[in-house]
Amino acid sequence: MTYFDEQRASHGANAKIRKRVLAAICSCTVVLLLFLCDGAAARQVSGARATPAPGREVTDETGRKVKIPQKVERVVSLAPSLTEIVFALGEGNHLAGDTDFCDYPPEALQKPHVGGPVNPNLEEIVSLMPDLILATSINRFETVTALDRLGLPVFVTDPHSVEEMIATVGHIGSALGVEKSAAALAEDLRGRLADLDRRLAGTAPRRVLFVVWTSPLISVGRETFLADALRRAGGRSIVETSEEWPHVSLEEIVRLQPDFLIFAAAHAGDTQHDIDSLGTRPGWKDLAAVQQGNIVIVSDAINRPAPRMVDAIETLARALHPEAFASRTVASGAGFSLRGFAPWERQSPDWRAKDANREIGVPRRRLKPAPLAVEEACACAR
């Protein structure tokens, strides 16, 4: 063995040892780090739940049987509309968690959030120890199945019209054990809608285009609760399709010439900005409604199948048919109540005041019943 061979050999051996030592140090560091960053994050979820009390079985709106405790104490809502219903029933104190998009009433913002309605965090939901989870059609089927598999009770609602929304209020009320206030709320909502029908009787429906999204132009199909809300407010959507959130061609809209364009006040300043720019945008500027300024912005409540939707319908009806509201008294003399009689308003009247101030500037990150394309964009943005 020559000198060089020896040198090379010892060098190789050294390198090997050095490599091993390095590997050992690395693995030790990883293990140490694991324990060091352990810190105060001790077990947060603790305290096994008491043995479940004898429950009852309810059937949800999709026909699933759900086993819930006699008295529901901890509710997790997976959609802004459901959060609003729970608060409207006066059960806000039993709401254990809601989604990132639940911004009404303001108390909803203080609740622990479980992520967005489409991709909520299952771990977060479980950690809130719910004894009832409320879901609706904007949630994914997979989420419901996964929660089912964990043995958590999920009550799924599926309203497709204003009347079905009121029925949903009743169903949630009986699941929460507050049938009385649910019935009172439903009666109030039905009464207000009946008053509205009486006022609008004899007026011809306006031909309207509800704009969910401007680019691309997305409107509502005839089987959605939004189309029904438009009908209730004395409007008729010019888009006639069974598709829920149709992507419509602007050419078709120019041909059909709607009397009114309706926008929901979403995205804070965006809506106003969008509307201001319509007059210069190709296609849109050819619409008589844009030229004459027949554009209505309603509260984003119209996007949510919850009691507050009736307020939005009333506002919209006033905008579409000002002539029907010109006379100050109603012939029948029955108390026509636009505002101020819903039971949840009596509980904390200041929400409504706040909401009135921010009628247009409601911070919303996402249209609730978003179609595929929009959802995808939102998922990327998140």
Next chain:
Amino acid sequence: MRPLTLKRLLWTCGGLALLLLASVVLALKLGAVPISVTDLILDLGRIAIGRANELPTEYRMIVFDLRLPRILLGILVGAALSVSGASFQALLRNPLADPYVLGVSSGAALGSILALIIAPEFALITPLGAFLGAILTITGVYFLGRREGQLDSTTLLLGGIISASFFSAIIIFLMTTLAGRDLRGMVFWLMGDLSTPVSPAMQWIFTVGLLAGIGAIYSTSADLNLLLTGEREAAHLGVEVTRVKLVVYVSASLLTALAVSASGAIGYVGLLVPHIVRLIFGSDYRLLIPASALCGAITIVLADMLARTVVAPTELPVGAMTALAGAPVFIYLLRRGLP
């Protein structure tokens, strides 16, 4: 390069397995609900001695019903994608081959969506459709890439990329026209997502299928080494080229199909992990296959952990995480010359 000895193989795989274990523990610990490692180890001990009922229900649900199955699924998906990437690279003698780039992932995705549309009542139809989609795609792309009896690497890659975008277009068409069906979950699934738990029966299918696929490919790894020199040369050296190619194509398609039906199209893992393994441990396929499987598993477990925690409680799709990390590394590898 040093010759491969059994000792070196075992040491490398053992080390990587330890690293995988560390990542699993880390991934179990971190999440929307933080949990301490000490508790975790104590609880694992409790479960080992059969006293699982002492644990709080919510805690057991979060760690052992939600987090652990997801991590195990991530391990399977990562191993499958890396091994199928490594074997496509050997078969096509193309360093840029990968199930995602070759369109096999998109083919599998299209296959499983079609299967779901045709027969939604059978739970096992998705992996089957994905497998058919994957195998048809790789056959198609293989013939697209042949020119005058030779595989042309540029044509092959272009064929793969074009098939991938064609299949994506069909998927978008299907998702738009079939508005009545609830395909909204698909948007997440298409980006590569591990957040939706799979049923226990599916977990078993994935485990068995992946072990079989990786085993079959591993049994041909000595032949793959020879195939890298060229098909004719390998045949002269006694390799049954047709049989090896068939076994590896079918197994790699199976692995891709299972990974896609479990978690959607997660990109870059099948491409980058084998390259990084080659850089560190050399290009002997007898070591490359197991090391890629382990490194792929580590990669997905860590990527999914990041996807769960960066913007918690909201989750990112794990495919976005791998692409975020993978694309720059890919460009780096491309610039410095592929190994």
